[in-house]
Amino acid sequence: MRNRGVEIYRRLFAYAWPYRRRIALAMAASLGIAASDALLAKQVQPFMDRVIVAGDWEMARLVPLFIIGIFTFKGASRYIQEFFIQTSGQLVMQDLRNDLYGHSVSLSMGYFSRTQAGTLMSRVLNDVGVMQGAVADVLVIILRESVTLVALTGVAFYMDWKLAALAFVVIPTSILPVVAIGRKIKAYSRRGQGAIGMVTTRLEQTFSGIKVIKGFGTEAREKEKFRQENFNYYRFVRKIFKYGALASPLLEIITSIGLAAVLWFGLTRIEAGTMTQGELFSVIAAIMLMYTPVKRLTRVHHQMQQALGAAERVFEVLETPRDVQDRSGALSLPRVRGEVAFERVGFAYDENPVVRDLSFTADPGDVVALVGPSGAGKTTVVGLVARFYDVTAGAVRIDGHDVRDVTLDSLRANLALVDQETFLFHETIADNIRYGRPEATDAEVEEAARQAFADEFINQLPEGYQTVIGDRGVRLSGGQRQRLCIARAILRNAPILILDEATSALDTESEAMVQKALTNLMQGRTTLVIAHRLSTIMHADKILVLDEGRLVAMGTHQQLLEEGGLYRKLYDMQFQEKG
Structure with a gap:
């Protein structure tokens, strides 16, 4: 554990190194603060002996100016x-937060499937926030008080x-309780940050799912869940306050013993x-001023x-x-023809x-359409093409290239995705x-919207294409959001298209409009379609039927109907639902 602490200090020092000149200037200013306190303590002796005892009033007139x-x-x-x-501490934490965010978004999809979004948000916001406040104070106090302590x-x-x-005999005695209390504070702080992560998760889920909460009338239940998570956080913070508050009285008692011994x-x-009175008071002043940095350094610990x-x-x-990153010597994939081949793939x-x-x-x-019951592995299959895993x-090969042998950027430049979640x-x-082609002109954006049958509703909005659509596109209907996602994919102009149940959440009228937009999008592109509604993939060149991760049938719509099996069963179930 001690080695871990040293490693963390080393890494923080590496982040602070670019700002060493700022820190050096602050250290120089710390010398000025320390010199001021030392000079004040030293001048107590002549003030007492020459002004108070000897009555040197000429010197007394200079004292206010000196002060x-x-x-x-x-x-x-x-x-x-x-x-x-x-400002150095702020810049260090800014760099750390940037690196944390950058590394987080570069992690594979597997990591995000295992980690709650609120937990990650808490690391970026709350944990770095705790470090930011502490590091700024720590740097200020350690520099100032350490130099002051040495001078006094x-x-x-x-x-x-x-x-x-x-006076110094009692200082080592105070170190043991300070260190022991510090260990407790560190342990409870870590657990407390985990608890605030759960609070952040609860917030993220509440605001993301507010429509469901309102629809089911579960506001009271959610309030109670939040209260519980908030109280769990308080329990850990209370422990931190308890041990933090204990340190100061202990230090006061221990240092008073040293001061009493000096006075006696x-x-x-x-x-x-x-010894003269001035010499005694000068030493006592230095010692009393010296104990102040000790107490502050204890708090900063x-x-x-x-x-x-x-x-x-x-x-x-x-x-x-x-988990997923470029191999050494990975090739940059040019624009591909669009052949996608799976060769005995397992995952x-x-x-x-x-x-x-x-x-x-x-x-x-x-x-090529992928169909099958829930959990058959359809989304995973298309995720393997994009190297989400x-x-x-x-x-998995594209134009004969193993996707693991090409750079992620060049691979994904050849892909466009339209997902069922319609994230905007x-x-x-x-x-x-x-979003997928930030350099695109306004004319190209409008043409993509026209091909996605989105231009009509866009032009009816007060600010047209400059309308801010709200978080996750909340100001638009499901069909409108989906058509914007299709326009985004059209503008991307990638040779390989992935459609993940792109119409599953739409009503019949919206689905018909989106299906027309998808037809424009799919022209001239290799398309992998995950379909829930079999009516949308009846004209696919090839349909793969998956069950528990295995390919159980493959063919055209008509061929699979004639074969019977799982595809026929799925088709009949949907036909009966419509009937």
Whole structure:
């Protein structure tokens, strides 16, 4: 565990290195703050001996000017130090959050199938937020208080090393409870960040599924679930507060013993005539000022333990390997003709077989449909073409190239996807259509919309193509959202098209319009269609019937009807439903 902490510090230092000049400037300003405190402590002795005891009123007139000057210098130094160290901390966390987001979106689909979206959101927002607050404070306080502690220690030992040594005896005693409390805080902080991740997950699910919640009238139930998740988070935070609050009183008691010993020994020396009042008060001032940095460093130690708990969760994500990535020497795939071949392909999720010994070929321009009961592996098959996952047996080839031997960017540049979820971004209609080709002109965007039969409803909107459609396209109907997704795929102009139940959630009127748009989209492209409604794939060049990951039948619609079997059963079930 200790090695893990060292590794986290090392990685944070690597993130801080680009901003070393800012940090160095802050450190220089810390020297000014420390020098100010040390000078104040040192001047107590002449003030007491020459002004209070000896009555040197000429010097007394200079004291106010001295105080104003030293505090002005200290204030300027503090401003420079805090500004540059806090902005350095912010920049470090900004880089870390960018890397965390960038790495997260590059992870394979398998990772996202295992990890809740709210958990990832919590790592990017909450965990980095905890680190951000702690790191900024930690850098400020460690720099300032450490330098101040060293300076005041020097003054105390310079004035009287025996009294200073007596004060220092108690400091090692205070370290043990501080370290023990810090470990507790770190453990509860990590668990607390997990709990806030569950709160974030609950929020994400609530706002994403608000229509279902409203439709079923389950607001009260969801409120209670949220209260419970929120209370779980509070339980861990309460523990952090408990141990954090315990440290300060313990430190106060321990340091008071050292201060009392210094005062008692100093008074005996004044009585013996071996020390002046000014010297004693100067040492006491240095020691009292010295204990303040010790207490602040104790608090910052606990803050750092919280930050380490959050940092462990952040670096866990950054250390998660990408299951799917470019091989060394991967080829850049040019625009392909569109031949897709599966050669005895097998795939398993965590050793659970999903696709078994699958072989078929889609020639350029073919429409190949995949049908079968739920869980048959249809979505996984098309995901293997896009390398959302890598096969565990056999090979998927495009124009003869194993998809694992080409770069992901060049592979996916040859693919366009229209999914049943019709995901749209909270941007303008034009930006959503050109999402796959950001360099496309307005004329090309409008032509794609026309071919998708979307231009009519777009032109009726108040701002036309510049209309912001709301989160997930909430301001549009299901059919309208689907036609925008088709326009996006048309503009992409990829030779291979994947349609994942693109009309399954639409009513009959919307389906008819979307089907016309799909017909335009499919022209001249190799198309892999996952179909729930068999009526939409009756004219496919080839239909693959899957069951439990195996290919159980293949042929045209008419051939499969004549053969009977699973396809005939699925067809009859849908026909009876319509009847």
